[in-house]
Amino acid sequence: MSATIRKRSRIACTSCQLRKRKCSGEQPCSNCAQSGSGCYYDFQSRKKKDVKANGKPGLAINPPPKRTNLQDDQGVDRISSVEANSGAAFVRKLGLTIDPTHAPRLHMFAWNVGPRGSPGSTCLGADATVVDIISQAEMVALSTVYFDRVDPCYSFIDRETLLHHVDKRWLSTSNAPDAYDAVLCGVAAFGFLFSRRSAPAAEHQLLEAARLILEQHLSDETPSVAVVTGWVLRAAYLRMTATPHIAWMASCSLMHLVEAAVLMQQSLGPNTNTDPEIRRRLFGMARHLNTWISFDLGRSRVVLQGSTTLPPTPRTGDYTTELFHLLPASESLDPTNTTTADGSGLEASLADVLDVVHAVAPLILAQCNLVLCIYRRLRVATPTISPGLLDRILTLAGKSLAAAREMAAVSNPWHQIANVPFQIVCTCLAIDSRASLALLGEAMRALHAVRDAYDTPVTREAYSTAYLLVRLHRHRREEDTRVLASVLENDPPTGLGVGIPASDPETHGLSDALWGEEWLDLQNFDLDEFLNFSM
Structure with a gap:
């Protein structure tokens, strides 16, 4: 009689850990598949425990395999897809990109307008109806x-x-x-x-x-x-x-x-x-x-x-x-769905959602929240995004900011009233174009209006964090400007460009004119005319 050897999972999902059950290590695991509950693996906490147990990283007793069950046949990392859906992970990665030293912690900023305060004293009993x-x-x-x-x-x-x-x-x-x-x-x-x-x-x-x-x-x-x-x-x-x-x-x-x-x-x-x-x-x-x-x-x-x-x-x-019409596009972002994992599928889904026009403020914010989530997934899937889609995202973002301010003025605390303006600030910084940066002021004003309408620790934290991200972005830009300025100051040109000597009789007069004070007036400078200029 042959004995069946049970494969032991190297890591258990959070649900099995809490219930002290043996986990199969699949996605979903056998226990979660049977109960229908969400199956989630917390690899970050496991890594920290392994480091603590061994004194230094890289010496885990049971290190996770290089390829886990959370990867499909195409090698799509489903854990990365789950994190790409998360606005908190997006904000954290954005902060690390701008300034790793002062980046905000991994936290769900602007999740809503915040708690409604303490219950206060009451003379009613616990069985009050x-x-x-x-x-x-x-x-x-x-x-x-x-x-x-x-x-x-x-x-x-x-x-x-x-x-x-x-x-x-x-x-x-x-x-x-x-x-x-x-x-x-x-x-x-x-x-x-x-x-x-x-x-x-x-x-x-x-x-x-x-x-x-x-x-x-x-x-x-x-x-x-x-x-x-x-x-x-x-x-x-x-x-x-x-x-x-x-x-x-x-x-x-x-x-x-x-x-x-x-x-x-x-x-x-x-x-x-x-x-x-x-x-x-x-x-x-x-x-x-x-x-x-x-x-x-x-x-x-x-x-x-x-x-x-x-x-x-x-x-x-x-x-x-x-609202329910947004559900198919929402559920298509599930990490187990491979049809929208690539850039083309996500771009098509994004375009479909942007084609819909909503009239009421809560649905405008719900649509924008979905669009921003698809954009976050698209950034992970492909290095380049169509400029036309980016313009449409920013247009919807501007419409959503107006809706958020409208709702704040009339005491309609829908859950996206703070979350969407905050995510728009982060998205504008991530896109980092002239058009997206031009929308930052409106986004900060909308977030400020929500903070004034609902002055809670959550709204104050959201505005302060958005302000910090903008300030760090400006600081990085200033550092880049100083580096470029030092390059120009240390080695000023003597001719039209590299390889063109200033003593060349055919270009000497032109170089003197171009590299004079007139060259510094970039507002009226026609780059196309300069590049097409016939010597």
């Missing part, structure tokens, strides 16, 4: 704010159904919360977020009440649509206010709940009696949040296999379907 926290009139007013400002771009709740639940909830004689209470709390919290610069105590109480309800239903084998809706609201709210890791974990949990509720299937599962349009929109929102949060952080997204759901139906005054 939505009817204990706000009145019915406040609930109606806050839901009006939600449907006016959030629902046009994030439409996945039926307004009449929600108002029916409001009437029913405040008429009920029982104070025991049900699953739909999480939806009411989430909508009310969004109402506070989009109507007040700072959070009242009631906003934090609503969020805590919703969290307790949703966590109680995590053990449900078949989550209800109300539970999934509450999780969509929670993940979207955290994207706008919380730290990146918390938002990413919430979005991954949301995707697993969608799978358990079978919302990615057109006509299967226990929730088939729900409006099919609502099912499609909930699945689209979950995909949108998880995909973009994962890509912004440079982490793996949760992919649900066997999806058969149809796209939502467009509605008048509803822009959610336009």
Whole structure:
């Protein structure tokens, strides 16, 4: 009887490390493939541990192989692709290019406008329900704010159904919360977020009440649509206010709940009696949040296999379907996708996204965020980018900066309001052309407007970091100018150029004229006429 020899992986993914499981070392590993969770390998932390254990680099006990499972048959490094999606990695590499000594740390700058502050003191207990926290009139007013400002771009709740639940909830004689209470709390919290610069105590109480309800239903084998809706609201709210890791974990949990509720299937599962349009929109929102949060952080997204759901139906005054139209291009940036790994595929995808014209500010910023991500991938894939595409990127960037300032003025703290202007600053510095540098002033003014509207540590850090990058770039340019000036001062020319003696009788008079004071007047100098001049 022959024994099967199990291949031992040299490194485990982060999920297997946390759960203390044996990892197969694949992408995804067998455990993550079975659970459907994101599979991510932290090679940088492993390298640091190996260096610490051996005293010096290069002597790791189990050094990683030269070619890992994270490389496909074409040799595309998938880890590099994941990092190329990340805005944080882009900012770090940009800073190292400009000035390695003073480069910003690897950090997700301008992830959102920042946290909403501490909950403050409250006399309500931990078991407080939505009817204990706000009145019915406040609930109606806050839901009006939600449907006016959030629902046009994030439409996945039926307004009449929600108002029916409001009437029913405040008429009920029982104070025991049900699953739909999480939806009411989430909508009310969004109402506070989009109507007040700072959070009242009631906003934090609503969020805590919703969290307790949703966590109680995590053990449900078949989550209800109300539970999934509450999780969509929670993940979207955290994207706008919380730290990146918390938002990413919430979005991954949301995707697993969608799978358990079978919302990615057109006509299967226990929730088939729900409006099919609502099912499609909930699945689209979950995909949108998880995909973009994962890509912004440079982490793996949760992919649900066997999806058969149809796209939502467009509605008048509803822009959610336009947002979902960006999903195919977004998901094509997955590191496992080899069709867009080369420059031609990315340029085609970039051109397709730029061809779309959006009218509302949140979607303009979402489009620009996707364009900037494709640009980051394109910089890694190819050394040259079409000048025409660069011009179109800068045009959309200018439109997005105006949208960000507009949203800051009317208290619409969508998550891209700070992130997109900050990334535009970094992109302009990376392009480093006259046109891109000319846009820097507008980008800094937009970021300044966001900082003034939402004066939080996050917005102040984002503006200070952008200011530092611009200042370092200027310092490098000044150093280059001094080097060029020293070259010109140390060896001034005596003739037209190298190899043309000043005593040449045919060029002596011309050289005296050209290299005189008139040569320094470059504003009126015609280079073509000079190069085509017949001796």
